[in-house]
Structure formats: structure tokens, C-alpha cells
Amino acid sequence: MSESAHAHPNYVKIWAILLGLLIVSLIGPEIGHAFDAPWIIVVTAFGIAVVKAYMVCADFMHLRFEKKIVWFLLLASLIVISAVFFFGVASDVIKTTGQNWEDCVANKTCTVEQRIIVTPHTYAEVSAAHDAQTHSGQ
Amino acid sequence: MSMQGPIATGRCATGIPSARLAVWWLLASEVFIFGGLIAVFLLYKFNGAPGMEDASLTVTWAGALNTFVLLTSSLTIVLAHDAAEHGDGHKAFKFTWITIAGGLIFMCVKAFEYYSKISHGVGFTTNIFWSFYFTMTGLHALHVMGGMIIMGLVSFDVRKGRNLQRTELVGLYWHFVDIVWIFLFPMLYIANF
């Protein structure tokens, strides 16, 4: 097999770097809260997640030595998901007000309890009423 | 049945062995499943769905410990793969079982987390965040268990020096499980703002 010809990365070294990154991502929120800068948390949490994922893919999964098509396959699938689905849906799901409605819970103008729609019947009651109606209807 | 497979299995027009190619396709479809879940979670997070701030209530040290465990088990399975590539089935067997032990530790920590949450009355239906928490970590835990079972099944053949390439295949799957956790960890444990 040709793929055993490539030089192996030093796995233990990569593992050590990954652990270092883990510690940074743990410290991130402390710094972020101390300076009241949420973007630091976003960068340390998700930025480092991306870097870690890249390292695992490239070195542990040997994507570095795999044919380009596999990179293409994985990246294309990630882009389809994250970009297309997220941005296609975001304008609807993230929206909390419309012409005739407001999501008062998300806008913090009411509580969840105030908005719960109480169902008038239990399942058994509704289906019994439904049966009675269909039988009398004939 | 004879053990002789069809000729089709042995052909290799792309240069990537069929089994490895199939695992990559499997992982690609898994990416979409977890990607869908993660995208939905982020949508609700940006929407300000009620309860999303509960991310601060998850036990960060337990999540961090599990990240450490999974990263380490990723290292051991890649060492097993390395050993298998050099034809050392016994060493590969040993490292595979260390990896399975890592998976077990992961599941124990997970069980402890679930137990402590549920005993405090926090469950699936508490709010959207906890629904996501249990769904995503639960689905991930199922993948961890599946990976452990497959590794166990593969390891005995490998010890006898047969089907050594399978160590790499389960390894790929295990790394994927690790990567999913790498993304779940900041979403569910760290990013509480």
C-alpha cells in the first residue's frame, strides 16, 4: 500500500498541542467575563474548536495524506450545512416580531408560563368525542 | 458460504481502498446529521429562545474532563493504527482496548452528569436548552457506545494479525466522534453569554 510511505506526524506532540488548546478554551470565558467582552468567548470557544477539529482531521485522520477529494467532500458538506441551511433559515427562526405577532418570550416582555396554550381536552376525551361524532354522522 | 468476496471489493480505481472510501462517505453523511442539529441549536441560541442562558449551569469541569478523555483516546487509537500499519497486531490490540477504556470513562462521566442533573429535577422537558443538551449529548453518547462495540469486535481479529486495516477504519470513526464532541463542548459548556 502506498499510503504507508508517508512520514507520520508526531502523534504525542499533536496531542499535547490539543490539550494546550483545551486549556486556552477553558480560560477564555474567565477573560471574557473579566473584560466584559463576549467576542473573546466566541473566539476562544468556537475558534479553538475549529483549530482542534482541523488538527484531528489533518493529523489523526491522515487527511493531510489523503486524496484531495476527501477534503473537498468534507468541506463541501460543511459549507452546505452551515452556510446554506443556516442563512436560509435564520431570517425566519431568529426573527422575534412580525406584522401581526410578537414572540414575547424571546423579547423578554412575558414569561413562558404566561404564553402556554392550555389544551382543553385530554387525548382520551378528544378521541371519544371524535368517535361519537363520526358514528352519529352516518 | 465461502469467505471469498466478490472481485468488486478488491478493485480500487480511485486509489483509496474501498473500505476507507466507504467510511469517508459514512462520515460525510454523519456530518450532515450532526451539522443539522448544531445549526438548529445555534438558530435557537441567536433567537434568544427561553432557557438558552442555562448553558452556564452545565458542569464545565466534567465537560473539560470528557474532552481530555476523548482527545487522549483519539491519540491511543491513532497509535493503534500506527502499530497495525507496522503489522504489530498485539500492540494494536492493546491500544484499541485503552481507547475502549477511554470511552468507558467518558460514559461514566456522562452518566454522572446526567444523574446529577436529573436528581436536581432538570430533565428533557425543563426548557429548550436542556432538551438540546440531552438530545445532542445522548446522540453523541450513542455514537460513543457504537464505536466502543465496533472496536471491541474488530480488536480480536487484529490480535491474531488478521484484517489489520480495520483498526484504521474504526479509528477514523472514533476521530469523528471526537470532533463532534470538540464542537459540542464549547456550545453546551463554555459559550454562556
Next chain:
Amino acid sequence: MSQTATVQHQEAHAHDDHHHDQSFLSKYIFSVDHKVIGLQYMFLGLLMAALGGFFAYAFRMQLAFPGEAVPGFGVVSPAEYNMMITNHGTIMIFWVAMPVLIAAFGNYLIPLMIGCDDMAFPRLNRLSIQVFFVSILVLLLSYFVEGGGFGGAWTSYPPLSSVAEYSLTNWGSSLWLLAVTLEIVAFLIGGVNFLTTTMNSRAPGMKMTDVPILVWTINIAVIMFMGSVGPLVAGAVMLFMDQRLGTTFFLPSAGGDPVLWQHLFWFFGHPEVYVVLFPAMGVVAEIITTFARKKLFGYRAILYTIIATGALSFIVWAHHQFIAGIDPRMANIFTVTTVLISVPIAEMLFCYIATLYGGSIRYELPMLWAVAFLVTFLVGGVTGIPLGSSGTDLFFHDTYFVIAHFHYTFFPIAIIAMFAALYFWYPKMFGRHMNKTLGLIHFWGTVIFFNGLFMPLFLLGMAGQHRRIYNYQHFPDLASADLQGIRIFATTSLVLLLLFQIPFVWNFFSSMFTGEKAEANPWKANTLEWAAPSPPPHGNFKELPVVYRGPYEYSVPGNREDFWPQHMPDRN
């Protein structure tokens, strides 16, 4: 060349060990042979088609003669009506179109067309059909639990689908969801196998551009299915949790968002249309070029068009949701992309028509079906344009216009192309020809009464008839004698359409035993499956073929014959 020879030598050695006698169970039930699995998919799909057709018969009769007992079924109750329209849709898409077009013909034809002896992973293939079989059992089980089968439409929008108090089918909806998820898993397993086989197991000498269009279309369809179904699987897990554990992912009463499910569903649902369309287009390409005795016009153009259509189909999904309260700015974008997608599809149809132009056409049975596909699918495509534009869709949404449009696209795909493929590859599958007279009766009966069934529905839709209604006599505007007459006409056509399938069933089964014997290459076609004996034995080829040229070299000047098989080294 020497490399090819070495491969051949090694393979010939392995080939001998591969054949052995088998018991009935291991030969037909638990077989790992791709041909048997393909036929299993086909028979299961045809059985489910009969069930779906029976549902259609029962609810169409209810609409034409409301409240009267339907012969063979009895009085249709509202719950049964909802159950049947829901399951008609689900069955026809998930258990007929996909298994027959992709799994059956994919399994049967991919290894034959790329010139190898089986799939790359035969046992994975068997797992796929087993999971598929279980999914059918779960679906059938859902009809017999308390409350009956799920009746919330095949799109299963929450909260109707997620709250038992609303849907009245507590377990029916969960089992339905489970069955669909299992079916999806079966196809993911099978899809991995298809892709790996096509990428790796091609015959020596077969370049990417020597692969028949049908194999391309099935594989692109599988890739699209993989890409679009992931979010739906995630959504199905969440919906299942909503149903069974009481989470509120899609319940607005506690912070969930029902529109999100619609996005998840249609993000899958629209590419799914093209997932089943592409294999149908592939089938038609094979048949048209064979019976026009002419090289397929624009092999590469068709190929790139398929890829472009596939990519575009991922960004059109929200046109199903124009009246669901989505952002109007997004509706504009989705209108543009939706209308845009008709460009590559039209280009593909033009390529097919250009193939026909100037060919020496032979109207054998498969060719009749293939031409019928082009004509009816064209009607379906053109009527899609008013539905894809958000302005007109506000009026047409959820009317019978949508139903008519949908069936004008899906009937050609799932039924007409399926019959085309069946009539085309029947000699290969069973080694005998089907009866041509019965085939002609079947063809004209099906095509005429298909139009008689769905053409009137356009009129009903434009008259404002809303879909998923149990009895239109309750609506003064829709209860007029004129409209009821149209409904009765459509229902009569449906009954005749179903009756005209009887000659087919008879023809199909009797020809297996009494039909005229078929030679290996009865249609004088080029692709590799015709190089194998009819029917192909276990292991497919006497000697595994080597490929020398593309699949569509018909009427090449300088050849004695008007076809030039891919595996033939010299001039024909």
C-alpha cells in the same frame, strides 16, 4: 495495457472461486447477490405501489361519492381519509419511487453497467434491504395501533404531528416517523455502497466519461440524498422527542418554532424531488439513445447540467413555504432560484430531444414510455413556474393545482420511467421478452387515463379547491354540480388507470415463464450489462469486460453494425 492484463489475470483467478450452489434461503431471501437484492427491492416497491394505489382509489371514491360505501373498502371515515392521503404520499415517495428507481435499478444495474461481479460490499447491501423491510413492517404496524395510522399529511407539520391531542394518532404518528427514519437509514447504507462501488469497482479502462448516464444520475442522486437528509434525520429525532418525551423543539407554546420543522423538512424535501428525478432522467437517456440509434447528444452537457441542477436544488426549498409566514425578502430570493432551476432541467430535455432529432427511431415499448415521460414531465415542469413565483403561489398554494402539478412531475418520474425501465431491462432480468400487445394496451391505458385523472385537477385547483378536505359538499362554493362532475370524471379515470395495470401484472408474471426467449443483447445496445448473459448468472459475466470507449457509440461510420459495444476491442 499491461497493467490491465495483470488485473484481468488476477481477477480471473478469483472469479472461479466465487461460484457455488446455494440453498433456497441463501439464494433468494438472505442473498448477498446484487441482482437478487435489486429484485427484492423492486417487488417490495411494486407491492407498496399497489397499497398506495389502493389508498388513492379509496379516497378518490370518497371525494367523488362522499359518504357512500367504497366497493372493497367500506365507508371512509374522516380519520381514515386523513390516514390514507398521508400514507399515499409517504408510501409513493419513500416506499415506491425511491426503492424502485434508485435501490432496485441501482442495485441491479450499477455493477452490470460498470462491469464488475457485485457491489463492493454485498453484505452491507443485504443489511440495507433488511432495514428497508423492517421499515415496511413498522409502517404497516402503524395502521393497527390505537387511533389508527398517522393522518397529518406526509409533510407532518408540527404541532399537528407532535401533539397527540391534535393529531389523535398517539402511536400512529410516532411509528410513522420511525418507519420513515428507518427507510432513510436503509438508503444511507445502500448509498454508501453505490458510491464506493461506482468510484472504485469500475471495469478496467472505464474512464469517468465512459460511465453510462444512468450510473451518474443514480450516484449524484445518492450524494444529494445524503446531503439533504441529515438535517431531516436530526429533525426527525427532535420531532420524535416532542412526541414521546414532551420536549418543545417545535412547539411555540414553550419557545420552539414550528416553521423550523418546515425548513428542515423541505431542505430535504425539495432535493428529494431531484433525487428521484435524476434516475428517471438516466433511464430515459439510456432508452432514447438506444432506440434512436444515435449518440446521446451532449454527454458532458447533460452531466454538468445534472450537477448544476443538483447544486441549485439545495437553495430552492423555501418555495414550499411562501404562505407559512417566512421572511418576504427570502421569498424573493427563493423565487429567483426556483425559476432559475428550470434552465438546466430544460437544457437536459433539449439534449434528449436533440438526440431524437434525425435518429432512426424504433417505437419499441420502452421507447414509447420514454417519449411519454418527456411529454408529461414537460407539462409538470411548465405548471411549476406559477407555483415557484411567490406572487402567484399565494393563490395556488395548497390547492389541487399543486396536486396536479406534483403528479405531472412525479407520475412520469416514478411510474412512467419505472415502466420504461422495466420494459427495457426485463429481458435482461428474466431472460424473456414481455408480450408486446399486452404492453401496448397497458401503455395507452395508463397514459390516457393518467391525463384524464390529473388534467381536471388543474381546473379544480384554479376554481379554488383546497387540498386535504374530506368532503367538499360542506363548502357551498365547491359543492356545485359542475365541480362535482369534474371530480367524478377524475375518479373514473383513476379507476380505469388502475384497471389498466392488470394487463401489466399478467404480462409481467406470465412472461417470466412463457415469454419469447431473449438473447443477451436484444435491443442491440452498447452498455456493459448487455455483454452479460440474460439473465446474468451469479458473478454476472463469463469473463469480466474491459472498456474501450464511451457508452453511446451508435451508427458510427465505418462499422458494419449500427452499435459498438463498450467492451468490444475491434470495429463492429
